[in-house]
Structures are given as C-alpha cells and as structure tokens.
Amino acid sequence: MPRERKHGTPPTLLVTGCNGQIGFELSRSLAPLGRVVALDRAACNLADLDQMRGVVRDIAPDIIVNAAAYTAVDKAEGDAELAFAINGIAPGVLAEEASVLGAMLVHYSTDYVFDGTKDGAYTETDTPDPISVYGQSKLAGEAAVLASEARALVVRTSWVFGSHGNNFAKTMLKLGCERERLRVVADQFGAPTSAALVADVTAQILARHWIFGDRTEFPDGLYHLTASGATNWHAYAQEVLRQAGTLGVSLKAAPTCVEPIVSADYPLPARRPANSRLATAKLCQTFGIHLPAWRDGLHSVMPQLIAQLPRS
Template structure:
C-alpha cells in the first residue's frame, strides 16, 4: 500500500477505551471504517466474516475484547469466543484479503513470578481465563500466517468507560478511606498512549510503496510490548490519581496485600513489561506513567 493510495482501515470496538482513541489517531492513515459491537460482534463468527468481506480493508485494527477478568472465570465460553476465536477469524480474513492485522493483548499472559520486566520471548503462563483466552488469540493469529502486529499492554485506563482511574475518582467522592492492593506491580497505560504509538508505528508502513510495505510487515511483524514507562502498584496509582487530580479532600489510601482482596481471576504480582523491542524496531517510546496520567487528567 502506498501513501498515494488511500487505504481502508477496519476498526473494531470503537466504543471501547482504546477503540475510541484509535478512531481519532488513525484518521490520517486512511479511510477508517469504525464498527461498534452492533455492526461487528466478536461473539458472532459469521457477522465478523461478513463485515470484513463487505469492507474489504487493507488493514484491520482490533482493540475489541472481552475484558471482564473476574466474570471470565464463569463465562469462559464467551471470553474464548471474543478473545481467541474472533481474532482467529479476523486473521483468516486478513490473510484471504492480503491485508494486515493489528491486535492488542495483555500482561496477563504471564504468571507474574519473574523478578524483572517481561520481554516478548519470555515463557507465557496465564493464571486466569482472561489471560488464557488472550494468549490463545495471539497464537491463533500467528498460526494463520497473516501480516500482523500484536501489542501487549497493561493496566489500561482513560476518562471513558470502566477502569481504575474512573473508579478511584468516583470513590474519592464517596469515601474517606480506601484499601488498595500494594503488592502487584505494573505500568498504568493511558488509552491515548496506546492509540498514538500504534498510529505512529503504522504510519511507517503506510508511507511505503506496495512492495516495500509488504517487506516492512515481513520484517517487523510479531509481538511487541507497549506500555507506559516506569512501574507502580495499584496503591501507588491510586495515590497519584488523587494527587494529580487536585482533589481537595483526598481519601486515606490504605495499602493491603492482594490476599486481602480476593478476586475470582488471579492477578499476576509482576505485570511489568519491557518496551525495548518496540523502541528498537520503531523508534517510538511511551511517556512515564505519571506524566501520561497528568496529561490524561488535564485533557478531561
């Protein structure tokens, strides 16, 4: 695909945190056909195939997913359909159209027992259904042989939807004291950061002519980690939210172990992901998590 020819981009999950941001950031790269769940439901295989074949995209960008980590433990089939089977269908259709696929995955493909930051080639060992279904999606995409990029991210938040940031801001107005887990480590990552870096990476291929673009995908395709820089705990994230949001009467944030806040889906103690491969391949670098949080709160 060349810069002179306006390519068609099929974007799923446009009402989600990352999908909403991608709809804006992808605009300069081609004609974006943004589909919500009514038009492309990850639970309906034939609808997925029909939507892709009607749009005939050169690029499919798939941020849509089943993200209810705890509910996935009892709704396993639904999680697998959305996170494993749907990406497989998108990849199969991309392969048939000679198109490329961008997909988003998670830190939860790892078990969290490593001391340092995980790199892309570390052994995966998901500890919950959500992580297992996302890993199955990664593997299914690779198995089709389509041109693809898979971006693993972590602790996604934004001003839209259900996420830790919005939950903390709501609870701050309701309670004087909060208990927040302090022994799980990761990088809170703003949905805008994910969209901006994804678009920056894709712009590098869009600027190339057909043969060079195909070679670019062959050379760069695969799995990459894409998170904010630095790391904190959920407790540290909560305290930063209250500090940077300028809340007059901040609740007391009490640190607790994960064992004191049991959940159906087990979370990894270490969710830190290394971004070195992303930086080396594409020259893009996410901001530090605190700086991104500051920008997010200022943009609200």
C-alpha cells in the same frame, strides 16, 4: 503479499471495538491515515463469526485493527466459552480474512498472559503461563494470530486507562471524592498505560512502516507497549489523588488516606499477576518509539476525568 493500492488512494482501516478504551482513541489517532470504519459490537460482534466475516469482506479493509475484546476478567471465570470465542477464536478468524485480503492486522493482548512470578520485566521471548480464564483466552487469540499467514502486529499492553470507559484511575478519583479512606492492593506491580498512548503509537507505526514505508519489510510479530516506569495499585491510587488535588479537586481522601493492603485481603474470582511489568525495548528499538512515563499519561488525561465527575 500486501496488495497494492492505486496511487494516491488512502487506505481503508477497519477498527473493531470502537466503544472500548483503545478503540475510542483509535478512531481519533487513525483518522489522518485514511478512511476509518469504526464499528461497535452491534455492527461487528466477534462472538458471531459469520457476521464478522461478512463485515470484513464487505469493507475489504487494507488494515484491520482489532480493539474488541472480552475484558470482564472476573466474569470470565464463569463465562469461559464466550471469553474464548471473543478473545481466542475470533482473532484467528480475523487473521484468516486479513490474509485473504492481503491486509495488515493489528491485535491487542495483555500482561495477563503471564503468571506474574518473574522478578524483572517480561520480554516477548518469555514463556506465557496465564493464571486466569481471561489470560488464557487472550493467549489463545494472540497465538492464533501469530500462527496465521497474515501480516500481523500483536501488541501486549497493561493497566489501560483513559477518559472513555471504566478504569482504575476513574474509579479512584470518584471514590476519593466520596470516601475519607481507601484500601488498595500494594503487592501487584505494572505500568499504567493510557489508551491514547497505545492508539498513537499504533498510528505512528502503521503510518511510518506500513502505509508510507516498505510493507514487504515490515517487522511484524509480537511487541510489548506500555508507558515507561512501574508502580503498584496503591501508589497509583495515591498519584491519582495527588494530581487531582493539584488541579483543585475537592477530595475527601488525601493521598495519605490510601491504606495499602495485600491481594489476599481483597479476594476476587480471577487471580491477577503479581508482576505485570512488560519490557518495551524491542518496540522502541525496532520502530524508533519513545514511551513517556506513566505519570505523564495520567497527567494528560486527568482534566478529562475531572470533567466527568458529578457536579455537587
């Protein structure tokens, strides 16, 4: 059962991975809800379970939002032990600590838990079948959380981008300023999703249904959260360049100079799902959430990406 707070006492929210794309945005979006303790890897290392347990017990948060993860998809193929420690084991330990505290746990997962062979968008009831070590480790983590006694929200998202950290949109913008032609994979499909959207929806759900709602009736469990619509990496790259050009960026590569290629033309250590589309109807209907189009999210963050370009 959720523990009761003294009347008028704001909740304490612990955010792990505060230097990641989503973690960075969570520090902003959660600030109006209570006291936010946002920790980086040095302060809360998910690979060090003893340290992590000690941090959680010292802070005794009302809500834990786990945005920390091992996200080096290709490196994970040769570093499975660390990937599973951070992505697979640590989330289950956080869930154990949350259960003891009577705290809520929010944990983020990924489209990589699926093999990408389905024709349509994946729902929460589809059977996962990851094809990479990264996907396997993330599936282990979400399974541990969902099997625990903690009140938990497991949120799968995809193709995350933002103004903070490294991501595809930032890379394409930089390359578009440096090169006259780009070659980008066109046979993998998904929904580019801004880190700000993930953080804002998380804050909205926690505020409405946990902090100020009936927590005993909170509809916890597994949900998909992505921007609306879908595209492929090639068309996504073209849209990055199109929006940048509209905003006055001097590009060497126009959108028409992005050449489509197939995944086999750009081999990587880890296999990627060809279809990363996630159905979001459950989240939208359960929590009354409207999810904007992925192009809108890109448009919102583009000025910040442009501001980070090297000055000529």
